[in-house]
Amino acid sequence: MRSFFKIAAFFAVAFASSNSLVAAPLYGANADEFYVVVNSANNFSGTDTETKTLVRRLFLKSIKKWPGGEKAVPFSRKDTNPAQAALLTEILSMSNAEYGQYWARQKQTTGDTPPHAVGSKSILLRLIRREPGAVGIINGSGPEPKGVKVLMKISNQAAF
Numbered sequence: 001m002r003s004f005f006k007i008a009a010f011f012a013v014a015f016a017s018s019n020s021l022v023a024a025p026l027y028g029a030n031a032d033e034f035y036v037v038v039n040s041a042n043n044f045s046g047t048d049t050e051t052k053t054l055v056r057r058l059f060l061k062s063i064k065k066w067p068g069g070e071k072a073v074p075f076s077r078k079d080t081n082p083a084q085a086a087l088l089t090e091i092l093s094m095s096n097a098e099y100g101q102y103w104a105r106q107k108q109t110t111g112d113t114p115p116h117a118v119g120s121k122s123i124l125l126r127l128i129r130r131e132p133g134a135v136g137i138i139n140g141s142g143p144e145p146k147g148v149k150v151l152m153k154i155s156n157q158a159a160f
Contacts, residue, residue, distance in 0.1 A: 032155050033140035034086040037125070037148040039132050043068060044151070051152050056091050058135055060102065061112050066133055074115040075124055075136040083137045084117075090154045091137075 036055055038044070044066055046054065057063045058072045066072055077084035079096060088094050094102065103114040118124040121138050128134040129147045144150050 032086075034083050034090075034137050034154050035140045035144065035150045036091070036135065036137050036152045036154065037128055037145065038135045038151050039128055040147055040149050041132050042066065042070070042135075042149055042151070048152065052091060055135065055152065056093075059087065059092060059115060061106070061115075070133040073131045073134045075127060075134060076115040076117045077124070077137060078117050078119045081119070083139055086154055087137045 036051075044051075044054070054063075054067070058066075059074045059076065061072075061074070064072055076087065085096075088096060088099055092099065099114075103112075106112045106114075118127065118136065124136045124138060125145055125148060128136055135151070138145070140153060
């Protein structure tokens with residue numbers, strides 16, 4: 001039994017000190033890819049830069065309508081969701097703390113509140129299918145979801 005623990009300890013030390021060991025994410029091969037999704041009736045199209053700028057402005061509610069005039073309804077994710085981390089880092093360029101501070105200021109100055117945070121991917125997709133101006137972010141593992149339009153794909157190297 002002692003030799004088992006010695007061998008286990010040896011491999012633990014060897015692997016921990018190895019620079020060539022790569023850990024796979026626990027939640028899928030594409031865990032660092034995310035989709036910004038909108039209602040399938042949304043007809044917005046633009047360059048990557050235009051799309052990212054628009055999505056940023058919609059999530060920060062600095063604009064409240066899509067270019068076609070439809071009321072924007074952004075849905076964020078729970079703080080612990082990797083999709084929320086991708087939204088914050090890759091689109092909003094904010095930390096979680098900065099995001100909280102932004103919304104505290106907005107509530108005081110304009111009365112605006114942050115986008116509703118949805119925990120479940122299936123509930124989020126149902127909301128987006130139902131609401132014409134909806135926008136949200138989901139994990140990009142697996143096939144693209146049906147009944148919604150993928151507005152943009154992003155990668156987040158800092159995903160949980």
